Amino acid sequence: MSNDSTFYYTIEYTLKLKKIDIKSEDVYMFYNIRVPYLKMAPVTFITLPLEVLTVTYIKEALEKTTSISDFIPFEVNINLIDKSSPDGRSYKKIKTLLNKHYLITHISLLEKVDLSKGLGNVLSVTCRLLLVNPTLYSLSTSNLFNKIYRNMHPIDALNGFKRFLEKKFDDTFISKFIYTDKYLNKFKYREMLIRAEHDLLVPKQIDTMFKLYKYPCYSFFDDFAMTKQDIKLINICLGTPHILNKFNIYEEPGIIFGLRQIRSIPLVDRNNSLRSGTVNFKIVARDANDHEKIIESITAKNTSIPVTQASGNKKDPTLTSKTKEIPTQHNIYQLFAPDSLDNAFFRFDMGSAFFKEQLLGIFEYECNNNIFGTLQFDTIYNLDSINKSDYVFAPISICNIFFKDEIKGVVLKHSARALFLKYNSEKI
Numbered sequence: 001m002s003n004d005s006t007f008y009y010t011i012e013y014t015l016k017l018k019k020i021d022i023k024s025e026d027v028y029m030f031y032n033i034r035v036p037y038l039k040m041a042p043v044t045f046i047t048l049p050l051e052v053l054t055v056t057y058i059k060e061a062l063e064k065t066t067s068i069s070d071f072i073p074f075e076v077n078i079n080l081i082d083k084s085s086p087d088g089r090s091y092k093k094i095k096t097l098l099n100k101h102y103l104i105t106h107i108s109l110l111e112k113v114d115l116s117k118g119l120g121n122v123l124s125v126t127c128r129l130l131l132v133n134p135t136l137y138s139l140s141t142s143n144l145f146n147k148i149y150r151n152m153h154p155i156d157a158l159n160g161f162k163r164f165l166e167k168k169f170d171d172t173f174i175s176k177f178i179y180t181d182k183y184l185n186k187f188k189y190r191e192m193l194i195r196a197e198h199d200l201l202v203p204k205q206i207d208t209m210f211k212l213y214k215y216p217c218y219s220f221f222d223d224f225a226m227t228k229q230d231i232k233l234i235n236i237c238l239g240t241p242h243i244l245n246k247f248n249i250y251e252e253p254g255i256i257f258g259l260r261q262i263r264s265i266p267l268v269d270r271n272n273s274l275r276s277g278t279v280n281f282k283i284v285a286r287d288a289n290d291h292e293k294i295i296e297s298i299t300a301k302n303t304s305i306p307v308t309q310a311s312g313n314k315k316d317p318t319l320t321s322k323t324k325e326i327p328t329q330h331n332i333y334q335l336f337a338p339d340s341l342d343n344a345f346f347r348f349d350m351g352s353a354f355f356k357e358q359l360l361g362i363f364e365y366e367c368n369n370n371i372f373g374t375l376q377f378d379t380i381y382n383l384d385s386i387n388k389s390d391y392v393f394a395p396i397s398i399c400n401i402f403f404k405d406e407i408k409g410v411v412l413k414h415s416a417r418a419l420f421l422k423y424n425s426e427k428i
Contacts, residue, residue, distance in 0.1 A: 007371050008083045008091070009402060009412045013046070016073040017057065024048075025410040028126065030076070030402040036220035036377070037396060040200045041140070044102065044131040046076070047110065049124045058107050068138060071103035074131055078372065078402070083411060091411060097372055100223065100230075102131035133223045135172055135231060139199040144168075149192040154185050154210040157194050158235065161202050165233065174229040176378055178244065179237035183213045183350075187339035203235060210338055214350045215239030224400065226373040234377055239354060241423050244380040246391045258369035259383065262417070265362040267355055360422045363393065368415045372400065375418050383420070392428065393420040 011030050015022040029047040050058075061072055078098040081091045110126040145164050149157050158177065165173045189210060196205040203219035206212065217237045225232035236244075249255050337344035365383060367374070375381075381393045397419040402412040 006369055007414060008081050008405065009372065009414055010079045010081055010410050011402060011412060012077040012079065014075040022054065027412065028404055032224050032400045034220070034222060034224060035397040036218045040204060041136045041221045042223055045128055046131060047126065047128045050127050051124050055107065055125055055127060058104060062107065068134065071105060074102045074104050074129065076100045076102065098226065101134065103134050103137060104129050105132045106130035133231065135169055136200065136221055136223065142199050145194065145199050145202050147194045149194065151188055151190060152192065153188055154206055154212045157192055157206050157210065158203060158212065162233065172230045173233055174227050175233040177235040178240060178378060179213060180240050180243065183215050183237055183239050185211050185213055185339065185343065187343060211347065213237045214347055215354060216351060220377065222377065225376060236377060241380055241394055242428050244394060245378055247379045247381050249381055249383065250388055255367060255370045255374065258367050260366045262364040262366055267359055267361055358424055358427045360424050363420045363422050364417065365420060366415065366417050370416055372414050375416050390425040392423040392425050394423065395420050
């Protein structure tokens with residue numbers, strides 16, 4: 001770190017071709033995008049100059065790719081450096097913050113060069129490479145986790161998947177599930193069939209089909225989590241901000257000066273249903289084999305109307321309730337009830353209270369001078385400059401961007417953008 005409290009970095013990469021390894025620090029931009037509510041794994045790009053012959057080789061190799069072993073390996077080291085040398089040009093590496101191994105799955109040219117017409121005087125071309133973690137790529141193309149759990153809770157299935165990953169990939173994974181017993185779904189299913197389109201979707205499938213908690217949650221495979229293990233599987237119950245790690249940004253040099261709020265996004269209840277207390281429900285029962293049956297439609301003045309269901313997740317459940325007028329189409333809610341209707345109504349109550357009382361909105365921040373790794377999903381921050389003791393900002397998406405400090409040279413700066421849920425401090 002230099003005397004002006006600015007953090008500087010270099011990125012060393014190794015492009016592993018069949019007969020030669022190409023090593024360089026000449027990187028224009030490197031960015032890692034983590035958006036758990038859209039993607040189960042990060043998206044990583046690197047922009048850099050490559051020789052035309054290398055570009056041609058990569059493009060031809062990608063055209064012939066038939067399996068994971070055909071992709072070209074790409075290794076990255078992100079280094080924190082000290083740029084405060086007398087000449088202002090040389091630097092000293094302080095430490096390597098992250099070492100990652102990727103596969104190149106796509107290449108695009110950012111300059112207009114027709115490779116089919118010969119090289120001419122063009123020696124190198126600016127390219128963007130799409131990089132994929134090999135383990136996560138393997139999970140996204142396989143379907144090996146097919147399990148049936150009997151007389152167990154949904155969290156038991158998630159823990160079973162955790163053990164599957166640890167056994168199959170040794171020390172590659174570390175898992176962190178953030179919840180409290182108070183918000184666990186304690187319903188014991190007679191049978192849970194866990195089968196997803198591919199293994200990367202298993203955690204999401206477990207929650208979607210069997211409801212892990214009484215609150216909303218998300219799962220994510222994070223390969224940028226600054227852990228000894230390559231990948232961190234996280235599962236976070238959004239109703240438990242009080243047990244997230246606290247990070248005081250005002251104790252870190254330089255961070256607060258580069259912090260900027262970009263926008264705030266209010267939470268909108270389009271039909272005003274959550275706030276008015278009048279909600280129309282369409283009750284749907286579905287079994288573990290994805291067979292579903294619409295039982296009836298109910299117009300409820302509140303969410304505590306008595307509805308009962310036989311215990312267990314039977315394929316053809318029977319209900320007892322008062323039948324009301326069928327609600328209008330635009331105001332229909334589908335309450336997924338894989339366990340019981342009482343649980344489904346309770347989840348709706350908790351979810352309504354969560355959005356009405358606990359959350360104050362979504363806020364986007366940019367930090368132009370934070371040490372790489374400061375923003376993590378299992379952490380809550382005190383970003384409010386007025387209420388510095390309130391840890392109420394929890395990230396739900398993080399984008400890390402490394403970019404050139406100067407046109408010449410290899411030194412990079414780091415910027416991070418993130419979307420945060422802002423909690424009501426009085427309700428945490």
